[in-house]
Amino acid sequence: MIRAGMIALIGAITAITVQAQESRSIIFSKSIERATEDALLVHNTPLLSDLIAETLKNNPEIRAAAQEHQAAQQRVAPAGALDDPQVEIGVLYMPIAASPFRTEDMTMKMIGLAQALPFPGKRDLREAVASKDAEAIEYGYQETINRIVHDLKTAYFDLGLTLELTKLVEKNKQTLEHFLRIAEERYQVGQGSQADVLKAQTQVSRMMDRLIGLAREQPMFEANLLRALGRGMGSKAPAPLPVLYHEPALKLEALYEAALIQRPRLLALKSLIARSDKVLDLAQKDYYPDFTPRLMYGQRESRLDGTGRADEVSFTVTMNLPVWRKSKLEPRVSEALALRDQAMSLHQAQINEIAATSRQQLAIAEQSYKSAQLYQSTILPQARLTVESSLSAYKVNRVDFLTVLDNQMTVFDYETSLVTAIASYHKALAEIELLIGKRHDEHR
Numbered sequence: 001m002i003r004a005g006m007i008a009l010i011g012a013i014t015a016i017t018v019q020a021q022e023s024r025s026i027i028f029s030k031s032i033e034r035a036t037e038d039a040l041l042v043h044n045t046p047l048l049s050d051l052i053a054e055t056l057k058n059n060p061e062i063r064a065a066a067q068e069h070q071a072a073q074q075r076v077a078p079a080g081a082l083d084d085p086q087v088e089i090g091v092l093y094m095p096i097a098a099s100p101f102r103t104e105d106m107t108m109k110m111i112g113l114a115q116a117l118p119f120p121g122k123r124d125l126r127e128a129v130a131s132k133d134a135e136a137i138e139y140g141y142q143e144t145i146n147r148i149v150h151d152l153k154t155a156y157f158d159l160g161l162t163l164e165l166t167k168l169v170e171k172n173k174q175t176l177e178h179f180l181r182i183a184e185e186r187y188q189v190g191q192g193s194q195a196d197v198l199k200a201q202t203q204v205s206r207m208m209d210r211l212i213g214l215a216r217e218q219p220m221f222e223a224n225l226l227r228a229l230g231r232g233m234g235s236k237a238p239a240p241l242p243v244l245y246h247e248p249a250l251k252l253e254a255l256y257e258a259a260l261i262q263r264p265r266l267l268a269l270k271s272l273i274a275r276s277d278k279v280l281d282l283a284q285k286d287y288y289p290d291f292t293p294r295l296m297y298g299q300r301e302s303r304l305d306g307t308g309r310a311d312e313v314s315f316t317v318t319m320n321l322p323v324w325r326k327s328k329l330e331p332r333v334s335e336a337l338a339l340r341d342q343a344m345s346l347h348q349a350q351i352n353e354i355a356a357t358s359r360q361q362l363a364i365a366e367q368s369y370k371s372a373q374l375y376q377s378t379i380l381p382q383a384r385l386t387v388e389s390s391l392s393a394y395k396v397n398r399v400d401f402l403t404v405l406d407n408q409m410t411v412f413d414y415e416t417s418l419v420t421a422i423a424s425y426h427k428a429l430a431e432i433e434l435l436i437g438k439r440h441d442e443h444r
Contacts, residue, residue: 117293
């Protein structure tokens with residue numbers, strides 16, 4: 001008795017300890033998820049939030065994924081249901097003679113009822129397989145939402161970058177045209193050279209060519225944005241607003257943990273692994289027979305002399321014989337094992353991809369932020385002062401015109417690098433959101 005009591009006490013303590021560890025793990029996981037999502041809110045503007053809400057409502061691909069999920073849920077209950085019972089109606093042992101129902105004792109009108117019964121456990125396993133299928137499809141639905149929102153944000157920031165670059169090219173073109181007029185004026189009075197004028201004209205033409213390229217790219221990004229929004233032909237793409245950027249308060253370990261907890265694709269693969277286990281169990285259950293009980297009632301007529309006959313009741317049970325093991329059952333078990341191993345390999349491959357891509361995108365976000373900060377706070381102010389100084393010096397023949405042009409083009413290159421770095425920063429955050437499986441329920 002004492003020994004049994006000690007064993008029970010140890011078991012209770014162990015259960016409490018495991019439950020406490022699981023509770024701490026859940027709390028830790030939730031804190032990681034919350035901190036990571038808070039850090040990713042920096043690039044969600046009111047306009048972008050409205051566009052995400054519109055996407056969740058109108059995108060046909062998201063609606064199709066939701067309908068697929070609804071259909072999968074409806075397959076769960078039928079998978080574990082019994083087959084329809086069978087009713088049998090007929091006449092047994094009827095001779096070919098006058099008054100056939102009264103001349104032969106075995107002649108009877110018969111009605112029978114049969115019901116196929118799978119071996120115990122098979123129905124539950126079939127329902128479990130369908131349930132895991134529905135669960136995986138539900139995670140696929142969440143992954144579709146995240147992918148479409150990612151595509152929306154990518155198109156949004158690509159279009160915003162294109163519009164900002166267009167503004168910068170227009171501004172630089174106007175500046176270069178101003179320099180061209182100065183060069184022409186100095187050339188007309190003999191203080192400049194024709195080479196200066198030609199060089200300025202070439203740079204202006206380069207800006208015009210750059211505008212043509214940007215005008216060619218803009219409709220592509222607008223089309224991607226409209227497709228993500230679910231808008232049809234003839235709709236006008238919204239103009240992205242400038243988005244602020246902050247230092248990414250993200251840690252690689254936290255991103256990895258968040259992805260393991262909530263990435264829908266990973267969770268779907270886990271469901272497929274669990275489904276494969278159920279399929280394997282079901283394949284092993286096929287080694288056992290199924291049963292079909294049958295109940296029959298036979299009604300017999302009176303004899304020709306009026307003597308009555310008793311009605312008859314029959315009960316039988318039939319079962320299949322799973323004897324074709326080598327050619328039928330064992331291949332099914334081998335197939336289930338292979339599919340389970342495949343799902344486990346895909347799950348591990350996805351984990352490895354998340355780890356590698358998270359490291360890459362976090363590095364892009366951090367480096368883009370540092371570059372943007374450096375351009376905005378140090379490099380661009382210095383470059384602009386250099387242009388002003390060289391232009392003043394050119395007017396008094398202290399530097400040549402080529403130096404002024406080179407300095408201005410340097411400023412232009414730095415300005416384009418600044419807006420490109422900001423766009424790369426936000427696109428990297430969008431990639432990270434997709435990688436960790438950030439939900440967008442707040443936009444519904």
